[in-house]
Every structure is written in structure tokens, then in C-alpha cells.
Amino acid sequence: MIRFGVIGAGSIANTFSLAMKATKHQLYAISSRDIEKAKQFQQTYGYEKAYGSYEAMLRDPNVDCVYIATPHGLHYDHMMLALDYKKPILCEKSFTLNAKQAEEVLYKAQEKKLFVMEAMWTRMLPAIQELKKTLDSGIIGTLTHMEASFGFDLRNNGKDRMIDLSLGAGALLDIGVYPIHFAHLIFGNPKRFETEVKMDPRGFDLSESFTFYYENQKAILESSMASNLNQIAIIYGTKGYVKVPRFWSTDQATFYDLNNKVVKEINHPHLVNGFEYEINEAAECIEKGQLESKHIPHMLTIEIMKEMDALRNAWGMKFPNE
Numbered sequence: 250m251i252r253f254g255v256i257g258a259g260s261i262a263n264t265f266s267l268a269m270k271a272t273k274h275q276l277y278a279i280s281s282r283d284i285e286k287a288k289q290f291q292q293t294y295g296y297e298k299a300y301g302s303y304e305a306m307l308r309d310p311n312v313d314c315v316y317i318a319t320p321h322g323l324h325y326d327h328m329m330l331a332l333d334y335k336k337p338i339l340c341e342k343s344f345t346l347n348a349k350q351a352e353e354v355l356y357k358a359q360e361k362k363l364f365v366m367e368a369m370w371t372r373m374l375p376a377i378q379e380l381k382k383t384l385d386s387g388i389i390g391t392l393t394h395m396e397a398s399f400g401f402d403l404r405n406n407g408k409d410r411m412i413d414l415s416l417g418a419g420a421l422l423d424i425g426v427y428p429i430h431f432a433h434l435i436f437g438n439p440k441r442f443e444t445e446v447k448m449d450p451r452g453f454d455l456s457e458s459f460t461f462y463y464e465n466q467k468a469i470l471e472s473s474m475a476s477n478l479n480q481i482a483i484i485y486g487t488k489g490y491v492k493v494p495r496f497w498s499t500d501q502a503t504f505y506d507l508n509n510k511v512v513k514e515i516n517h518p519h520l521v522n523g524f525e526y527e528i529n530e531a532a533e534c535i536e537k538g539q540l541e542s543k544h545i546p547h548m549l550t551i552e553i554m555k556e557m558d559a560l561r562n563a564w565g566m567k568f569p570n571e
């Protein structure tokens with residue numbers, strides 16, 4: 250059993266805490282900059298310990314793995330700190346602000362022989378794993394192209410992290426990371442890309458479209474924090490296509506032939522909210538003494554960060570603290 254300690258008592262820490270009940274692992278400690286907030290979390294979810302500072306929790310020898318649930322602009326500092334305290338890490342997406350930060354964190358983790366994993370939970374969902382296996386079986390023939398879009402209007406959601414550049418503001422790192430990971434799962438590393446962006450005057454991306462080109466395929470992708478997009482991914486092949494609703498958090502997918510007849514359906518309802526699978530994966534890797542997960546190897550996290558660097562570079566967008 251792995252005892253988890255959480256850094257940051259914000260929204261996603263709630264989702265994580267709820268999912269734990271479908272695992273055999275423990276909500277051991279919650280840490281917040283505000284002890285009252287930590288105590289509130291402790292009461293709601295039954296954490297054994299509540300800490301009023303992240304470092305105080307990291308000093309606790311009973312914490313076996315740290316879940317980092319702070320804004321992406323702080324992930325680098327929080328991961329480096331956790332590694333200093335010799336703690337294995339499960340860190341929320343986007344992993345860091347850029348590839349250089351990701352490489353530094355992962356290099357240090359390797360040096361210290363500590364497990365680190367990007368919490369891209371989509372990769373561990375049973376429906377996504379079956380989707381990938383079914384595609385590999387050739388059910389819709391040779392894959393030709395795909396499209397995926399993901400967007401919400403988050404402009405007035407009251408979160409500093411969406412509009413504060415030093416916290417990693419913008420649609421790409423918050424939302425675009427999902428279609429990028431998804432396209433990577435299907436087609437691997439792109440060879441080149443084309444992109445268009447709508448920037449906010451404050452210097453972050455509100456909406457973007459990007460087409461990734463591979464040897465013989467392409468992925469047409471879109472993300473936005475300024476409008477609701479349909480959240481559906483469609484993957485096309487020479488013998489049919491597959492529709493994946495809410496592809497980033499999905500528990501289902503439907504395959505069709507070229508006459509639009511359903512040829513296969515996938516249904517794997519989440520046990521709680523879908524986070525339980527990434528929690529189990531991280532815990533199992535730690536228990537086995539692995540330094541990375543086969544579902545999200547370090548090289549993949551670095552590649553995804555490089556793809557996002559390249560997009561921001563094409564738009565002329567920089568974070569002040571990178």
C-alpha cells in the first residue's frame with residue numbers, strides 16, 4: 250500500500266481524493282499554504298495528516314509518493330523540492346512549462362533513482378487501452394487521419410492560473426495537452442506541423458488549431474479556453490472510423506465501417522472518476538521499484554513538452570519564468 254501526500258488543496262486535489270476509494274492505497278497527507286484549508290480537506294476526505302506548508306509534509310517520512318496538484322507554472326519548483334526530500338512523484342499535467350524544465354526534473358529523478366510520472370490519466374483509462382488494441386488489430390484498416398477538439402470557456406472561471414503567465418496561463422498547457430497526447434498515442438511523433446492561434450492581449454493563447462503531419466497520416470487538432478468545442482475525437486482508416494466522445498476522459502468508443510454501420514463498441518465505466526487508474530499505475534510502479542511508467546515514459550513527457558514548445562515558439566509566446 251502506498252501512502253500519498255498531496256501538494257495543493259485546489260480543485261483537482263478533490264478529484265484525486267475521491268478516486269482513492271477505488272484503490273487499496275491511502276490518502277495519507279494533504280498540504281496547503283493555508284492550514285485551515287488543509288484541515289478542511291482532511292475532514293472531507295479522511296486524510297490522516299494535514300500540513301500548513303508543502304515542505305512540512307515533505308519532511309514526513311511516511312509519505313511514499315507526492316501528488317503535485319498546483320498550477321503548471323509551479324510544477325518545476327514543487328517537483329525539484331519533492332526530489333530534494335527523496336519523494337517519488339505523480340505530477341499533474343502539463344508536466345512543466347517547457348521541455349528544458351521537464352528534462353531537468355527527470356534527470357534529477359533518474360540521478361536520485363526516484364519514480365516520476367506525468368499524471369496524464371487518459372493514457373491509463375481501460376477504454377483508451379482497448380481502443381488502441383482494437384485499432385492495432387486493423388478493424389478500421391490502415392489509419393489515415395484523425396481529428397480531435399477540446400475547449401471550454403474558462404475566461405471567467407476565476408482561476409489565476411488560466412490568465413497568469415507565470416502560472417502557465419493559456420489554453421495549450423491546460424487543454425491542448427490532451428489532443429496532443431491523444432494524437433501521439435495514435436500516430437507517434439509528428440514530422441512537422443502548421444498552426445494558427447488567437448492570442449489574448451495579455452500574452453497567452455486563447456484558442457489554437459494545429460495540424461500535425463506524420464509519414465502518411467495527419468492529425469487535425471484544436472483547443473480553446475474561450476469557447477466550447479465538441480470534445481470528440483474521430484480516427485479514420487481505410488475500412489471505417491471510430492468516434493471517441495470526451496476522448497480525454499472517456500469510458501467508451503464506437504467503431505463504424507464505411508457504410509456507417511456499427512462494428513464494435515467499447516464500454517468501460519469508471520470505478521469512480523477515472524483517476525483511480527493513474528493512481529494504481531503510479532503506486533504499482535513504486536512498489537515494483539520502477540523509475541517510470543510504461544504508459545507515460547519520461548521520453549514521452551519530454552516529447553510532448555517539446556511539441557508544445559514548438560507551437561508556442563511559432564506563436565511567439567513565452568512564459569516569464571522559463
Ligand SMILES: NC(=O)c1ccc[n+]([C@@H]2O[C@H](COP(=O)([O-])OP(=O)(O)OC[C@H]3O[C@@H](n4cnc5c(N)ncnc54)[C@H](OP(=O)(O)O)[C@@H]3O)[C@@H](O)[C@H]2O)c1
Binds near residue numbers: 318370408422
Ligand atoms: N487531470 C485533469 O483532468 C486536470 C483537471 C484540472 C486541472 N488539472 C491540473 O491540475 C493542476 C491544478 O489545477 P487546479 O484546477 O486544481 O488549480 P487550482 O484549483 O487553482 O488549485 C491549485 C492549487 O495550487 C496551490 N497553489 C500554490 N501556489 C499557488 C499560486 N501562486 N496560485 C494559485 N494556486 C497556488 C493552491 O493550493 P493551496 O492554497 O492549498 O496551497 C491551489 O489551490 C494544473 O496543473 C492543471 O492543469 C488536471
